[in-house]
Amino acid sequence: MTARTWTTRADNRAARLARAAQALGPRLRGKRVPSEAITELLEAVIEPHDRVCLEGNNQKQADFLAQALVRLDPQRVHDLHMVQSVLALPEHLDLFELGIASRLDFSFSGPQGARLAKLVSERRIQIGAIHTYLELFARYFVDLTPQVALVAAHAADAEGNLYTGPNTEDTPAIVEATAFSGGIVIAQVNELLDDGSALPRIDVPAGWVSFVVKAPRPNVIEPLFTRDPAQISEIQVLMAMMAIKGIYAEYGVQRLNHGIGFDTAAIELLLPTYGESLGLKGRICRHWALNPHPALIPAIEAGWVESIHSFGSELGMEDYIRARSDVFFTGPDGSLRSNRAFCQAAGHYACDLFIGSTLQMDLDGNSSTATLGRITGFGGAPNMGADARGRRHASPAWLQAGREARQGRSGAAGTPRGQKLVVQMVETFREHMQPAFVERLDAWQLAEQSGMALPPIMIYGDDVSHVLTEQGIANLLLCRSDEEREQAIRGVAGYTAVGLARDERMVENLRDRGVIRRPQDLGIDPRQATRNLLAARSMRDLVRASGGLYEPPKRFRNW
Amino acid sequence: MTARTWTTRADNRAARLARAAQALGPRLRGKRVPSEAITELLEAVIEPHDRVCLEGNNQKQADFLAQALVRLDPQRVHDLHMVQSVLALPEHLDLFELGIASRLDFSFSGPQGARLAKLVSERRIQIGAIHTYLELFARYFVDLTPQVALVAAHAADAEGNLYTGPNTEDTPAIVEATAFSGGIVIAQVNELLDDGSALPRIDVPAGWVSFVVKAPRPNVIEPLFTRDPAQISEIQVLMAMMAIKGIYAEYGVQRLNHGIGFDTAAIELLLPTYGESLGLKGRICRHWALNPHPALIPAIEAGWVESIHSFGSELGMEDYIRARSDVFFTGPDGSLRSNRAFCQAAGHYACDLFIGSTLQMDLDGNSSTATLGRITGFGGAPNMGADARGRRHASPAWLQAGREARQGRSGAAGTPRGQKLVVQMVETFREHMQPAFVERLDAWQLAEQSGMALPPIMIYGDDVSHVLTEQGIANLLLCRSDEEREQAIRGVAGYTAVGLARDERMVENLRDRGVIRRPQDLGIDPRQATRNLLAARSMRDLVRASGGLYEPPKRFRNW
Incomplete structure (x- = not known):
């Protein structure tokens, strides 16, 4: 029998939380982090070589957290191993150009595909593998478990419960894998409710979430499935x-x-x-x-x-x-x-x-x-x-x-x-x-x-x-x-x-x-x-067929 | 365009909840149902021909709810379509003998396999199909969505949040499919916390649960994976x-x-x-x-x-x-x-x-x-x-x-x-x-x-x-x-x-x-x-290897 410690993950989470508390001081209220403190929070809780899941869905994007991540000091945070479904935003690849991340496991890169190929050929990014979505989620529970998850939800209450609204997408899988393995979960939200206010529904319990931060702008969502x-x-x-x-x-x-x-x-x-x-x-x-x-x-x-x-x-x-x-x-x-x-x-x-x-x-x-x-x-x-x-x-x-x-x-x-x-x-x-x-x-x-x-x-x-x-x-x-x-x-x-x-x-x-x-x-x-x-x-026919209930995004309102 | 109603499922849920409130009167406190009122609750919320998921896992069993279900009046509740992972308890088949249920989709029937074959040959049970677990869960979201789910958790708080303890097993899949499709979720728990007490953690948010009932005895769990x-x-x-x-x-x-x-x-x-x-x-x-x-x-x-x-x-x-x-x-x-x-x-x-x-x-x-x-x-x-x-x-x-x-x-x-x-x-x-x-x-x-x-x-x-x-x-x-x-x-x-x-x-x-x-x-x-x-x-060697942390169930304590 070795004298090894068997709670390094839990101890490590405690240390990260303590660093966050110290860095933010009274600006941290419960799990709530002011948006201007996001860089400090990320630098406090992310360690070099961490596996980080930055929620990049087919549709919704944790864009505020992505923008914060690219602003980190690569001297302090580097060689991250990014695990995420979709590379949709420029920031998802900026991370590699900036030296903050070096390894990637993903499912889909749509609009970033050409830039990704270029970065790979320049050896600035190392691809673990390309997966189908469910396969990537499966690996979150086996050998690609994130140390830190950066997710997007519509709203949080004062305790940190999350309401995703209609785009729940990957969030439950990401959060479950991270929260129950000693990881840190940070959620950006469009709305942060006051003490005592209740969410329309709870999609992710507060106990699974470490920090919530209100993004200055609502998260990006792509209307990918609309065909004129x-x-x-x-x-x-x-x-x-x-x-x-x-x-x-x-x-x-x-x-x-x-x-x-x-x-x-x-x-x-x-x-x-x-x-x-x-x-x-x-x-x-x-x-x-x-x-x-x-x-x-x-x-x-x-x-x-x-x-x-x-x-x-x-x-x-x-x-x-x-x-x-x-x-x-x-x-x-x-x-x-x-x-x-x-x-x-x-x-x-x-x-x-x-x-x-x-x-x-x-x-x-x-x-x-x-x-x-x-x-x-x-x-x-x-x-x-x-x-x-x-x-x-x-x-x-x-x-x-x-x-x-x-x-x-x-x-x-x-x-x-x-x-x-x-x-x-x-x-x-x-x-x-x-x-x-x-x-x-x-x-x-x-x-x-x-x-x-x-x-x-x-x-x-x-x-x-x-x-x-x-x-x-x-x-x-x-x-x-x-x-x-x-x-x-x-x-x-x-x-x-x-x-x-x-x-x-x-x-x-x-x-x-x-x-x-x-x-x-x-x-x-x-x-x-x-x-x-x-x-x-x-x-217009679709809107009419819906009895006026369907409201196409502006770019599709061509009548 | 038809003049059809598009909220029959939501209306039906509201009607079921209203019937429960009427049947139980002041004995219903929030979502909490006294255990002696369980039959009345089930008769109020279950309708003939409902698809019912009775949580029968590999290990934990919603046994109290299974026992309550077999006591229902087959004149009132009949022809249920049972969808569940495992047929483990005698009650799971009693339901068919009693005329309460008539159709079954499942994954595994272990100890009940011989009796199941007999019931099928007597045409007292109609098997839809045998599935692998994930396949059955998948159908909960497509064409086998339960109208009523009867699940087991370790504890509930006063609001109805559930703590499953270590045997979460099928519960999240069952509850999600039922709660978000206008269904009724009833959870039996071993402990029901008083107002203001907090669960050790929340596995299922209260908003997904319709009723909780404290079982008189802790739910059955089989130590299936212990080999001497x-x-x-x-x-x-x-x-x-x-x-x-x-x-x-x-x-x-x-x-x-x-x-x-x-x-x-x-x-x-x-x-x-x-x-x-x-x-x-x-x-x-x-x-x-x-x-x-x-x-x-x-x-x-x-x-x-x-x-x-x-x-x-x-x-x-x-x-x-x-x-x-x-x-x-x-x-x-x-x-x-x-x-x-x-x-x-x-x-x-x-x-x-x-x-x-x-x-x-x-x-x-x-x-x-x-x-x-x-x-x-x-x-x-x-x-x-x-x-x-x-x-x-x-x-x-x-x-x-x-x-x-x-x-x-x-x-x-x-x-x-x-x-x-x-x-x-x-x-x-x-x-x-x-x-x-x-x-x-x-x-x-x-x-x-x-x-x-x-x-x-x-x-x-x-x-x-x-x-x-x-x-x-x-x-x-x-x-x-x-x-x-x-x-x-x-x-x-x-x-x-x-x-x-x-x-x-x-x-x-x-x-x-x-x-x-x-x-x-x-x-x-x-x-x-x-x-x-x-x-x-x-x-004994296993216990020793664990440093005394492993505590085998009684039947395995053979030294």
Whole structure:
């Protein structure tokens, strides 16, 4: 037996709290820190080499704390290991340029992807790994536990209880991992209530929070999931018709996830029109794991949607959500309770279908949004766009996909098992006439350049069930060899180089077998695919459909 | 646009609360309900056909609420749809016999498995599906959201805040899904604090809880994870040596999950002895997703373990956990904060290895604990014993397993990808000389008998990486055909009928290739495999190793 101490984490927390108390003196009232003392607080509680989770969500950002962090003295605070979902703000990378942080584990870097790649190539940042969200949360409880968490909430009461409002997002996962492992939790809030005032609801108990600070400005939130119907093209309408008739109806998909993008917005807007005309109401799309997409308003109003659980919220949807509490998860205060961890679990285990888009797909069906000169990560797509092999409950859609995938197979691969529907929906050419189908993903070269252990593939080909383009649907479940899969993909790749190199005879054979289905094979007349089919054709239509409850952010108020 | 109401759930909750207030009158003080009024409360708030989550965990049970539920008048309360993790108490099935409940979705039924099968065959219970835990939680947020949740906590304060103590387990997931969807949450507690008294910590905020009731007796908790080292056999020691040298060391497994059972308890007890002698300290087994197993005490004391996150707690480990807060996730009160949802996510996404046992394995490597006449479910095994295909972060163990699995493959199946190590550890014969290896799983017949859509397979063969018996290790990753896999399994199946039917030449060939490895191939002398290698050989040794901090439950105090 050693004489080691077993409470270093608790002792260390006590020492950090004592340093904060000393640095701030009477300016620290309970857990409340005045905003002008934030630098002193951070320098008192953060130690070099700490693992720090700076709440960078898909939507809300702990921006005040990010700005404070970049102002620290790198002589005192350096070599931080940042762990966070999203790199969204310039400050998230400034930290590395300034020498305050040196190591990074994350999920998604969207707009900062190019700058991130540059910093990596200059060896000013060391990437641990890119994760899917739930995977990163999981590691918070295993080997990436933060010593310090810097989070954002809407309000705090005098005791330090937190009210997140509709954008709860990652906060509960981050705070739980940090608070119960001897860490320090600092929350920036938009409102700090006086003694005795009660929050509309408590999302995080005060006992889990070390300090609260009122930010001078409300935290940044991005309306990431708002798509203006005016920008939906007729090709997208056609693809949405194929998705509804050729996949959703074919498998009877009741529970599903939609992400960001115009392709899926088109599907949402066709449910009450085209979907209704096919008699599908109540037969598909009843339960959703998705954010409160404005594009789903017409379908909700038409009674298509029984329930929605959300990762985060969406700006402008607050009053609508409050008035439609039968559909959304809401608190006694009427506002949404989102939760990215549970919604990702729902997307993984409780949904029969994931539909997403990509920038590139190769002939094995592997797809990636990673392109040269950018390191972006994949957010939730790998978690939801993978077969959930731990799933054991059956549904007709899952069983049918499983049957198709296992037909004619023997041994372990032939054991009856359900399978998730994973649909990649892409136009054959992206903007600037970039082909979506390629012989080789940029991901391979990117892996070599950045020294990654594996190419950054978003969704692996053997998890994809269907590829949907304006040319038709390729059902990869039915392919029985690598060659068939390749020709099925070429067969829907249109006039791209990959599509033009198809084996005509084999493609026609696949079409005869129903592996490839063109619009006409589905009984869809492309001439019908007009914008008139959309249940809303503008932002104004969406507002009208909501009975005036939806209030789009200013930049979308284009009428 | 319809004139439908969109607040039926909120209105319905208000109506239920009003009925409770009327039924209880002044006996309802805030959220506090006297225990003798529990029947009236439940009859007031539960409606026929409700989905009810009765907290039945792996360990703690809402037993008082279960007993109250079976006393309801089936004329008033009937056809409930029960959704719960574990069927542990007789009351969980009495509900169906009494006509109070009719439908069930669950994860595990352990001791009630035989009775459950009988009720199903008599058509007195309709099973929706068997789930893995995280899958069931996920459905709470999608299509199995409870209208009423009946949960167990250690204490509540006057406002209704809950303190779960170390066994938080499922409570946060259940309460969040119910409270934010217009449902009613009723908590039984062992202690109800007076006005003004504060809980040691708050695990669930009062705003999420509708009613609290003090149970006349503390809730039942099972010490499920306590294994008396005295019962570990020398065959188990041998198998544990093979696991450590042939798998853990071979792949450099740093992050892992162990479940229940003597096989893995033997591994835990060999780390500070055999593992130490191999120089493996710090190189394997640093981060764990597991409950506070008493058998891990010697390894913790010897400095092997950096962190443990837990699904639940373990009786008798309270003081030890408090004194070892560097290792366990604990609150400011010093007691464990467990969380089954996050720990299952950790087991799925943050661990490189799952090791478990089974009752039967077939020649494809499919395994199941389902046997004729019993419907037991699988708990967490499918979630952790499946390749996490959404995982994107690399580790040496995961990369090596992925390389082995993909060697020589082409197309989508050959795309570089990591893979989880999923080890099935079984003696070739179970008790009563039942062979662990069979030509055909009982699961197939069970599926026919019970009308299941798929045979209840716990872990599918194509997710298994290694089969470990006293005869050796079969590395299924390296098998290149169904036939090789079959012979690899036969090759470690010893004197079972399946083992005796092996093709000797092919098995020797697999051994030459390292697909099968015998103890001697690993440099392990079976004569060394004695109980002397165990770091603790009795419960008393465990207590001693803990410095007297571990206090085993009475039934284990055998000295």
